[in-house]
Amino acid sequence: MSKKTTIYDIAKALNITAATVSRALNDNPRISSDTKKLVLETAKKLNYKQNRLALALKSGKSKNVGVVLPIINRNFFSNVIRGVEEELNPMGYNVIICQTHDDEKKEADVIQNLLNAQVDGIIMSIARHTKNTGHFEQVLKKNVPLIFFDRKVDIKGASSVTLDDYRGAYEATQHLIDQGCAKIAHFTVDRSLEIYKNRFEGYKQALLDSDIGFNEKYLLGLESKIEAGKEAAKKLMELADPPNALFSASDLAALGAIQYLKEIGLCIPEDFCVVGFSNEPFTQFMELPISSVDQSPMLMGRTAAKVFLEQIDSDTVKTKKRIVLAPSLKIRKSSSRSNPTL
Amino acid sequence: MSKKTTIYDIAKALNITAATVSRALNDNPRISSDTKKLVLETAKKLNYKQNRLALALKSGKSKNVGVVLPIINRNFFSNVIRGVEEELNPMGYNVIICQTHDDEKKEADVIQNLLNAQVDGIIMSIARHTKNTGHFEQVLKKNVPLIFFDRKVDIKGASSVTLDDYRGAYEATQHLIDQGCAKIAHFTVDRSLEIYKNRFEGYKQALLDSDIGFNEKYLLGLESKIEAGKEAAKKLMELADPPNALFSASDLAALGAIQYLKEIGLCIPEDFCVVGFSNEPFTQFMELPISSVDQSPMLMGRTAAKVFLEQIDSDTVKTKKRIVLAPSLKIRKSSSRSNPTL
DNA sequence: TTGTATGCGTTATCAC
DNA sequence: GTGATAACGCATACAA
Numbered sequence: 001m002s003k004k005t006t007i008y009d010i011a012k013a014l015n016i017t018a019a020t021v022s023r024a025l026n027d028n029p030r031i032s033s034d035t036k037k038l039v040l041e042t043a044k045k046l047n048y049k050q051n052r053l054a055l056a057l058k059s060g061k062s063k064n065v066g067v068v069l070p071i072i073n074r075n076f077f078s079n080v081i082r083g084v085e086e087e088l089n090p091m092g093y094n095v096i097i098c099q100t101h102d103d104e105k106k107e108a109d110v111i112q113n114l115l116n117a118q119v120d121g122i123i124m125s126i127a128r129h130t131k132n133t134g135h136f137e138q139v140l141k142k143n144v145p146l147i148f149f150d151r152k153v154d155i156k157g158a159s160s161v162t163l164d165d166y167r168g169a170y171e172a173t174q175h176l177i178d179q180g181c182a183k184i185a186h187f188t189v190d191r192s193l194e195i196y197k198n199r200f201e202g203y204k205q206a207l208l209d210s211d212i213g214f215n216e217k218y219l220l221g222l223e224s225k226i227e228a229g230k231e232a233a234k235k236l237m238e239l240a241d242p243p244n245a246l247f248s249a250s251d252l253a254a255l256g257a258i259q260y261l262k263e264i265g266l267c268i269p270e271d272f273c274v275v276g277f278s279n280e281p282f283t284q285f286m287e288l289p290i291s292s293v294d295q296s297p298m299l300m301g302r303t304a305a306k307v308f309l310e311q312i313d314s315d316t317v318k319t320k321k322r323i324v325l326a327p328s329l330k331i332r333k334s335s336s337r338s339n340p341t342l
Numbered sequence: 343m344s345k346k347t348t349i350y351d352i353a354k355a356l357n358i359t360a361a362t363v364s365r366a367l368n369d370n371p372r373i374s375s376d377t378k379k380l381v382l383e384t385a386k387k388l389n390y391k392q393n394r395l396a397l398a399l400k401s402g403k404s405k406n407v408g409v410v411l412p413i414i415n416r417n418f419f420s421n422v423i424r425g426v427e428e429e430l431n432p433m434g435y436n437v438i439i440c441q442t443h444d445d446e447k448k449e450a451d452v453i454q455n456l457l458n459a460q461v462d463g464i465i466m467s468i469a470r471h472t473k474n475t476g477h478f479e480q481v482l483k484k485n486v487p488l489i490f491f492d493r494k495v496d497i498k499g500a501s502s503v504t505l506d507d508y509r510g511a512y513e514a515t516q517h518l519i520d521q522g523c524a525k526i527a528h529f530t531v532d533r534s535l536e537i538y539k540n541r542f543e544g545y546k547q548a549l550l551d552s553d554i555g556f557n558e559k560y561l562l563g564l565e566s567k568i569e570a571g572k573e574a575a576k577k578l579m580e581l582a583d584p585p586n587a588l589f590s591a592s593d594l595a596a597l598g599a600i601q602y603l604k605e606i607g608l609c610i611p612e613d614f615c616v617v618g619f620s621n622e623p624f625t626q627f628m629e630l631p632i633s634s635v636d637q638s639p640m641l642m643g644r645t646a647a648k649v650f651l652e653q654i655d656s657d658t659v660k661t662k663k664r665i666v667l668a669p670s671l672k673i674r675k676s677s678s679r680s681n682p683t684l
Numbered sequence: 685t686t687g688t689a690t691g692c693g694t695t696a697t698c699a700c
Numbered sequence: 701g702t703g704a705t706a707a708c709g710c711a712t713a714c715a716a
Contacts, residue, residue, distance in 0.1 A: 056395050
């Protein structure tokens with residue numbers, strides 16, 4: 001109800017001008033410590049709060065950054081947001097969240113919206129089927145830092161923070177080989193996305209680097225769902241020469257596979273080893289904890305935020321960065337023959 | 343790089359005034375359809391985008407709402423945000439996320455910050471130990487709608503959307519009684535928070551309404567963690583007359599209890615029934631799926647957002663609302679003696 | 685050290 | 701139907 005107090009109110013109260021008040025509030029060097037003190041006092045007395053909107057309009061900096069991602073209520077994405085928020089909030093930035101639901105049109109819409117809102121930067125993971133990159137170029141053309149995380153697209157001027165999916169997959173597969181598994185299957189999701197393509201490539205290369213070799217029949221594409229994992233596992237076990245290990249690019253699919261394998265009486269990890277990807281919380285809660293590749297999503301968020309801060313500081317050097325984080329294989333019982341205590 | 347185009351640019355291009363352009367852009371009735379068409383065309387040609395900041399400063403409405411919560415990377419909270427975002431985004435609002443880490447000072451800080459940013463409303467769940475309500479009253483004094491969800495505090499002028507925790511707990515306990523359990527324990531977390539207090543009360547009342555009665559020795563306070571659940575279960579089973587069922591206000595603690603009970607050789611649900619609270623994703627993924635009370639967090643978020651929209655529309659009637667959502671007991675194997683197929 | 689004037693991009697209130 | 705002008709709240713270049 002009470003009219004918001006502005007610098008004019010406090011100027012009037014002190015019989016000085018708004019400019020002086022502004023200077024006092026901003027620690028401007030050329031101001032007498034007397035008036036400064038006076039201003040600060042009455043500012044507090046009048047319960048003055050700076051209107052960030054006015055400042056934003058004036059300065060052209062909104063102190064907001066947009067975070068755009070497919071969907072927020074997934075462990076990976078919400079952790080990334082947490083990382084971003086915790087890095088940016090202390091620096092005076094607010095974080096605006098937008099979901100694309102993996103829809104390209106919606107993605108373009110929210111980006112346009114963020115641009116209209118004058119965000120100082122955009123941190124995002126692209127929608128699943130985005131082909132057109134026009135809306136990304138819009139961002140860069142307006143000189144707004146654009147940082148991709150996890151799912152990126154290669155655009156000149158954009159930065160990215162990703163996981164070394166290739167290495168994660170390679171290590172997971174190598175681990176399975178080390179456990180004595182020679183017939184290792186792979187669940188892939190959507191290889192038109194770099195992350196899944198890289199996971200596949202890492203898997204394949206690990207096999208090629210061993211004396212096992214890559215076998216097309218052990219490769220299955222599916223959705224990241226439990227049921228899909230069950231069905232795919234069924235297909236695998238009905239092969240003439242079924243596999244004895246699985247590296248799944250999806251934790252949920254890995255879980256589904258495990259459920260099926262148990263149903264048909266297999267012992268894990270004795271008869272069959274399984275490694276998933278993402279290190280979803282449930283993987284460690286299971287009676288049979290599932291090995292998985294951790295993506296350190298919070299660190300990814302923090303790192304993306306740091307890249308943004310660098311870019312915003314040095315608008316002289318347009319240093320687009322490509323940061324690749326190291327994966328971390330969490331070995332648990334589902335693939336641990338050598339260490340039964342896990 | 344390219345200077346942002348304003349209504350002045352398009353005014354200049356057409357040899358008219360900015361006011362006219364503004365009117366054309368806003369479908370003002372008193373404008374010739376000719377100029378309107380012309381304006382729209384050149385607007386598109388010059389790639390004009392409205393600067394929401396300027397509009398915000400002028401109108402006093404930022405079209406942003408703040409969502410304040412303890413921590414974002416938890417299933418419950420990220421789902422609430424999703425609900426809020428999906429309800430508000432189509433109405434032209436952006437959602438700003440702030441975490442309090444359950445710290446009262448931080449909570450006061452982010453709220454002040456949001457107020458400075460001129461948010462049009464605040465949707466929040468209070469920090470765990472917040473006692474002082476000064477920062478909430480600040481919000482209301484500025485006439486900014488304040489809607490609590492889940493964890494609320496009773497303040498005149500603030501709305502709230504909560505779950506009927508009492509009923510959820512009552513139904514869970516009743517369900518355990520129906521399964522033939524007569525000695526039902528309860529894990530509570532922090533009864534200084536309404537939600538946990540209500541869960542306890544619902545549990546207690548269900549017992550009192552049956553011929554079982556409430557027994558203090560079956561009540562244990564703990565943290566919402568697996569280890570805590572294990573330890574508490576151990577304590578319970580070391581009682582002279584150990585219980586044969588558990589209603590836990592925390593899913594994680596319920597999981598811990600189950601792990602311990604299995605360790606000592608008990609069969610679930612034959613020997614011991616367990617129901618948790620929150621319906622965390624992992625509860626349904628387990629080999630032994632855990633019964634739990636669902637809080638419909640997405641609906642909670644959507645509802646809170648709707649309340650905000652109502653409040654913003656009718657600034658005439660200050661109708662504070664108190665909405666209580668119905669819980670939904672998910673019965674799974676951990677408590678299902680009657681239906682072994684679960 | 686302080687005051688004056690101006691602009692950030694829009695919309696609203698006057699006039700014409 | 702359109703133009704001129706003020707205002708939102710703040711910061712700054714320029715004067716004094």
